[in-house]
Amino acid sequence: MEIGVLGPLVVRIDGTSVVPSAAKPRQMLALLAVNAGWDVNVTTLTEELWDSSPPSGPAGVVQTYVKQLRRAIAAALGPDHEREPKEVLSRSYAGYSLNMPTPVVEADVFQQLTGRGLRALAGGDDEVASKLLGEALGMWRGPVLADVRIGPALRAELLRLDEARRSALEGRITADLRLGRHAEVIGELLALTARFPLQENLHALLMLALYRCGRSWQALEIFRQLRASTVQELGIEPSQRVQQLHRAILAADPQLDTRVPSLAAF
Structure with missing residues (x-):
């Protein structure tokens, strides 16, 4: 599974996108994607999707969106895949979770590169710092979740990633200045x-x-x-x-x- 949030939402299984065109299911998938491998409870999903104005019976509407997402997942998995849609988008007592073995999460790779780059900067290895931080920044395809409506839970993730991006930018420019690239x-x-x-x-x-x-x-x-x-x-x-x-x-x-x-x- 590929998960990308550093720009428009990307969720692919075996190269096939499972991102729905409808706004609410896409928003729900985005929240599950940024929490891949972790349960997201129905209360959090409800607040994200409708903020302070949920419909009557929001849990039922959430279940409808889950069914839509599982249909897209089933189409991407194909009939012979070893995993079932209900395993990929699972339900537990704690909430819903998006699960696939060893997912490639764009934001995690960005943060790993940024961490290595900032450590190199602190250690005085400016060439390596500039290279790593440049690679990290090059992963951005646009604003975080550019094609997704942002509610309270996703807003926190957006702010966190934007702050990490600014830190990477400052670090890379600092390294470039040390290297005489003013x-x-x-x-x-x-x-x-x-x-x-x-x-x-x-x-x-x-x-x-x-x-x-x-x-x-x-x-x-x-x-x-x-x-x-x-x-x-x-x-x-x-x-x-x-x-x-x-x-x-x-x-x-x-x-x-x-x-x-x-x-x-x-």
Whole structure:
């Protein structure tokens, strides 16, 4: 079984998709997929599908969706498969569960690569860190579950994966800056800081990249924009670490050529 959530939902058995076209069954399958191998109780399924406005007899509607999903699973398994649809989408006292031997879960592979990449970064192996984190980020096909309606349970997974993606991005860009690729990351950082105007680490990395490209005035302008955003939106000044970076750029501190602000303060 292949399970992919880093973009539109993918659930395949022996290469055949079992993702339904109807919105509610697809949403239910998505929740089962992100919890593959674990039981999801009917209460959680009900809250995900209907939030605070469930229909009368929601458990019966859930059972109807389960039957639809099992029909798709049966078609993908074929008549001679050793497993039955009720084994793949099973029911226990605790809830429903999606089960197949050794499933390939896209999000798990992403997190494994990210973990290895961040460990390499912490250990100073920047080439390996950049490569592994780049591979991890390359797995993303779009926003998490781009074609699925998101309810409370899936929203938590979406936030978790988006945070992991930002961590991988910061790590890969940090590795690239250490490797002297400052000119190559400026365009990407400009887009990221526009998307996340309050993310200090991204702004600090952009300030450093611009400074190392001889564009000090632009680095100082990025700080000004960040300060305006944090004061207006949060009512606070940028952190001391970013303010120290700002002062270091003003003073053309030689340490700027060797240190990366996401890892150490000036």
